[in-house]
Amino acid sequence: MQVSVPDPAGVVMPRRSGYDSPVERPLWEVAGGAEVLRAVLTDFYDTVIGDLMIGFLFKGADRSRLIERELELTLRAFGADVAYTGRPLAAAHAGHAIFGGHFMRRRKLLADAIERAGLPAVVRDAWLAHTDSLRAQITPDRPDECDDRGAAGRRRAP
Secondary structure, three states: OEEEEEOOOOOEEEEEOOOOOOOOOOHHHHOOOHHHHHHHHHHHHHHHHOOOOOHHHHOOOOHHHHHHHHHHHHHHHOOOOOOOOOOOHHHHHOOOOOOHHHHHHHHHHHHHHHHHHOOOHHHHHHHHHHHHHOHHHHOOOOOOOOOHHHHHHOOOOO
């Protein structure tokens, strides 16, 4: 059974009851802990940085910093008592013309990395829901559009 539970940052995350313990475990524990999530993110960013469709958006980025900041966000969304130490997401992405297609390509590569790691479906679903909840902070494109000309004109000022 799935229920929605707000995470510490206020994002509503899907959670499943009925784990193998009578006490529900936070999703970061269900995933296998911080090191498992870090390994997924390492694989993910290795793929993203070399990707022909979106890799150019990460040119010059500090790969290890990206992994650690995203790990903080993920752990926090999954119920860990971890602070996010990065810049606000809208500010961090404002200087890039990120279109809906870029966002969806990144989402697909994340889903693939989660699949390669063999994480449970409840973790995959929650991670992708968390990613989707951040969309408005990353791209001005609505989920139902991929308007490169319109998005370029709506690019946020840094």
